[in-house]
Amino acid sequence: MRQSQLFTKTRKDVSKSEEATNARILLKAGYIDQLMAGVYTYLPLGYRVIRNIERIVREEMNAIGGQEILMPALHPKSVWEETGRWDTIDVLYRFTTHYTGMEVALGSTHEEIVTPTAKKFVASYKDLPFATYQIQTKFRDEKRAKSGVLRGREFIMKDLYSFHTSEEDLDAYYEKAIEAYHRVYKRLGIGSTTYKTYASGGTFSKYSHEFQTLSPVGEDTVYVCHDCKIGVNEEIIHEMDGCPECGAKLEQTTAIEAGNIFKLKTKFSDSFGLSFTDKDGTEKPVYMGCYGIGISRAMGVITEFFAEGDSKMTWPEEVAPFKVHILALNTDKEDVMNTAEKLYQDLSSTGTEVLYDDRDERPGSKFSDADLIGIPHRVVVSSRSLEQGGVEYNGEVISLPDLLTKLSA
Amino acid sequence: MRQSQLFTKTRKDVSKSEEATNARILLKAGYIDQLMAGVYTYLPLGYRVIRNIERIVREEMNAIGGQEILMPALHPKSVWEETGRWDTIDVLYRFTTHYTGMEVALGSTHEEIVTPTAKKFVASYKDLPFATYQIQTKFRDEKRAKSGVLRGREFIMKDLYSFHTSEEDLDAYYEKAIEAYHRVYKRLGIGSTTYKTYASGGTFSKYSHEFQTLSPVGEDTVYVCHDCKIGVNEEIIHEMDGCPECGAKLEQTTAIEAGNIFKLKTKFSDSFGLSFTDKDGTEKPVYMGCYGIGISRAMGVITEFFAEGDSKMTWPEEVAPFKVHILALNTDKEDVMNTAEKLYQDLSSTGTEVLYDDRDERPGSKFSDADLIGIPHRVVVSSRSLEQGGVEYNGEVISLPDLLTKLSA
Numbered sequence: 138m139r140q141s142q143l144f145t146k147t148r149k150d151v152s153k154s155e156e157a158t159n160a161r162i163l164l165k166a167g168y169i170d171q172l173m174a175g176v177y178t179y180l181p182l183g184y185r186v187i188r189n190i191e192r193i194v195r196e197e198m199n200a201i202g203g204q205e206i207l208m209p210a211l212h213p214k215s216v217w218e219e220t221g222r223w224d225t226i227d228v229l230y231r232f233t234t235h236y237t238g239m240e241v242a243l244g245s246t247h248e249e250i251v252t253p254t255a256k257k258f259v260a261s262y263k264d265l266p267f268a269t270y271q272i273q274t275k276f277r278d279e280k281r282a283k284s285g286v287l288r289g290r291e292f293i294m295k296d297l298y299s300f301h302t303s304e305e306d307l308d309a310y311y312e313k314a315i316e317a318y319h320r321v322y323k324r325l326g327i328g329s330t331t332y333k334t335y336a337s338g339g340t341f342s343k344y345s346h347e348f349q350t351l352s353p354v355g356e357d358t359v360y361v362c363h364d365c366k367i368g369v370n371e372e373i374i375h376e377m378d379g380c381p382e383c384g385a386k387l388e389q390t391t392a393i394e395a396g397n398i399f400k401l402k403t404k405f406s407d408s409f410g411l412s413f414t415d416k417d418g419t420e421k422p423v424y425m426g427c428y429g430i431g432i433s434r435a436m437g438v439i440t441e442f443f444a445e446g447d448s449k450m451t452w453p454e455e456v457a458p459f460k461v462h463i464l465a466l467n468t469d470k471e472d473v474m475n476t477a478e479k480l481y482q483d484l485s486s487t488g489t490e491v492l493y494d495d496r497d498e499r500p501g502s503k504f505s506d507a508d509l510i511g512i513p514h515r516v517v518v519s520s521r522s523l524e525q526g527g528v529e530y531n532g533e534v535i536s537l538p539d540l541l542t543k544l545s546a
Numbered sequence: 547m548r549q550s551q552l553f554t555k556t557r558k559d560v561s562k563s564e565e566a567t568n569a570r571i572l573l574k575a576g577y578i579d580q581l582m583a584g585v586y587t588y589l590p591l592g593y594r595v596i597r598n599i600e601r602i603v604r605e606e607m608n609a610i611g612g613q614e615i616l617m618p619a620l621h622p623k624s625v626w627e628e629t630g631r632w633d634t635i636d637v638l639y640r641f642t643t644h645y646t647g648m649e650v651a652l653g654s655t656h657e658e659i660v661t662p663t664a665k666k667f668v669a670s671y672k673d674l675p676f677a678t679y680q681i682q683t684k685f686r687d688e689k690r691a692k693s694g695v696l697r698g699r700e701f702i703m704k705d706l707y708s709f710h711t712s713e714e715d716l717d718a719y720y721e722k723a724i725e726a727y728h729r730v731y732k733r734l735g736i737g738s739t740t741y742k743t744y745a746s747g748g749t750f751s752k753y754s755h756e757f758q759t760l761s762p763v764g765e766d767t768v769y770v771c772h773d774c775k776i777g778v779n780e781e782i783i784h785e786m787d788g789c790p791e792c793g794a795k796l797e798q799t800t801a802i803e804a805g806n807i808f809k810l811k812t813k814f815s816d817s818f819g820l821s822f823t824d825k826d827g828t829e830k831p832v833y834m835g836c837y838g839i840g841i842s843r844a845m846g847v848i849t850e851f852f853a854e855g856d857s858k859m860t861w862p863e864e865v866a867p868f869k870v871h872i873l874a875l876n877t878d879k880e881d882v883m884n885t886a887e888k889l890y891q892d893l894s895s896t897g898t899e900v901l902y903d904d905r906d907e908r909p910g911s912k913f914s915d916a917d918l919i920g921i922p923h924r925v926v927v928s929s930r931s932l933e934q935g936g937v938e939y940n941g942e943v944i945s946l947p948d949l950l951t952k953l954s955a
Contacts, residue, residue: 144676179616207588211700232641236687267553278645291620
């Protein structure tokens, strides 16, 4: 894409009330726009990142047999009464519609929807196991929404639900999901710093697990073993003598929750009467698991991890809005513009995603914009580089054919 | 995909209260599930259709320079007060959040969001023109929601907004958008029966336009010229002497609105003070257009058009959930299952999307399920077809290599 066509620009006028680095960088770079506290528009560059994150998550969920669906945001009161959660979830937006007079909630999670839907298709053990997921917008009426896209009132989430004939089958799938989660974080570029942690299992399981990305700005306190890359959440640290996997002493740190998985067991199946007839003819409850990843939050986590201060960012290649950023410096020079244009065309024709800064701007402002936007591969075309026989990449001048070989998709 | 793994099944227990053909077919085929009136879950097959429709719309909007973004559903009261529409749109869901006490609306349209966002990036004529769009979930508190996915309380829509320095530039882009819309409907399989119609322009334009798909179940009355494939909506028929493009007498019929486009001119720019400095140094208002297509509604329109009664459907190839449906009939016969399996593998390996009915079901129920599911290319593998030297396709027995040539992606 030609940067002169991009309707967003980098901005300097970012509100001082934005405390979070991710919000400041993403606002300044023109990735997001804030509509109200905790509610953001994803602008062209930002939405390209979101869609890349979605693609990675989708591929990994498909790889563990997840079948993609899309459930509604608007829920009738009845399903939330069925589980007793209508009144107990503070952050659940619930209201009476003024025109048709219905009591509804905006989905903050979807066990209340997916369980009755599953019930329509499950009768026998032959209909199990299966897993289904969605990538969908969720709503939470957060009291405090000051962490940028890390904690939104409206946010994008992937939630997968699995259905099983037995606790053993749930346990086996849960382990597969953990592996898939590790693959997701690796591809997002935060694999080395995202630890599986033991968290409270609520009323129905001994533990749940979270995936916590270590970060100085994390809202969560966790206790970790860096050798195992395993941790324990604060709420259950008193139950633990050390790392649950090696017994070593744990180190306190802060982290951002990047995912959470739960064995729901029969909690929701019991509420909605989701059962199946087993091989022996007896009726049994379905065992369920649920597995969440915040998509928009992941964008914030990645930003926090890869930002250098308030004005520089480098996106990991698989999530970057473009792979290559071409900066044409001397826009009044015909040979510079011709070379830059040719490079843009040649790279694009191989399927490489390129942002081409063809704007009539000073070099300094092109460089500072490129620092903010954070595209991983930067190529500079200037009169000087052409005199030296090529274009500048990674601090060296290289020829166009060599560059094409390096950067083509 | 193996049909034995698909968690949904065709259903017979569809509520008699579903009046619309699209809802009955889509529910029976397991494409959608109803959560409440006008609110549906898109199940795996249905969501594949939705994503195909989205892909087509996205490609055509990108082709006219649309830059994709994602705006929020949750809107503060303030922006709707700015345009005076807070109290005037009946179907706008608006409520006070019980936990944080904010007055918010759920977006039924996004002029109130996109205009102030554009204002942050537009200063000079150099920043114009541009177009931006989203594919997003919208909410309308409809009194009557009995048309299946044709009129939902929650639905998926593409809305594009264009921004211009002059009315002439808006007019030129508007014509480009009309061409893009025709390409979309053609690819959706409803091009021949979707007419551009003249509709009321509201307070700010002489006309707006709609794209109306002729249908006996359409809620709209339109007056059309079949030669020009042009029509006039009922609300302005008294202003017309005949077809606006050829003068011919118009014929009354019913239709479903499949898209609508408006020249907003400066209505919203004026409300939000969206202006630019022109070449001559004067400050001028930005001219805007808006262009909508209902994505989930399109699924309903296509269903209404291609359904034959209540139990048979054939999806157009570009939107079908799979391109090929393989039915293995004699599942107890090793040669049948081996051939079907090989065909499934071979087609899949070329990138062809295949649903393989490997279930242990009677032939009659496989055929009636396939009729409902409506995948355009059906291949039957049976003992009889193998005796005759191949598989059955389009009523003939053909060899596997010939079939692969015909159906490979």
